[in-house]
Amino acid sequence: MKRITILGIIGLIIFVIYLNSKQKDSTTPVACTMDAKICPDGTAVGRVGPNCDFAACPVDTSDTPATTTVDILP
Numbered sequence: 001m002k003r004i005t006i007l008g009i010i011g012l013i014i015f016v017i018y019l020n021s022k023q024k025d026s027t028t029p030v031a032c033t034m035d036a037k038i039c040p041d042g043t044a045v046g047r048v049g050p051n052c053d054f055a056a057c058p059v060d061t062s063d064t065p066a067t068t069t070v071d072i073l074p
Contacts, residue, residue, distance in 0.1 A: 030049075030050050030052065032046075032047035032048070032052035033047060033052070034046065034047075035047065037054045037057075039057035039058065040057065041057070041058065043057065043058055045057060
């Protein structure tokens with residue numbers, strides 16, 4: 001009976017150590033390369049996040065027509 005209890009405690013300690021090491025691995029910093037992607041509007045975006053994917057290009061709002069106000073003098 002003592003032997004089973006001791007083995008159970010050792011197994012529990014090993015399991016807790018394993019879970020603790022898994023949590024530390026998920027917060028390990030990631031270093032991405034410093035290359036850039038040129039977006040259609042001419043801006044550049046770099047790599048971000050844990051997968052080092054390129055950031056999204058800014059939304060192009062130049063498709064909306066500009067409004068101009070003209071004052072006509074009498």
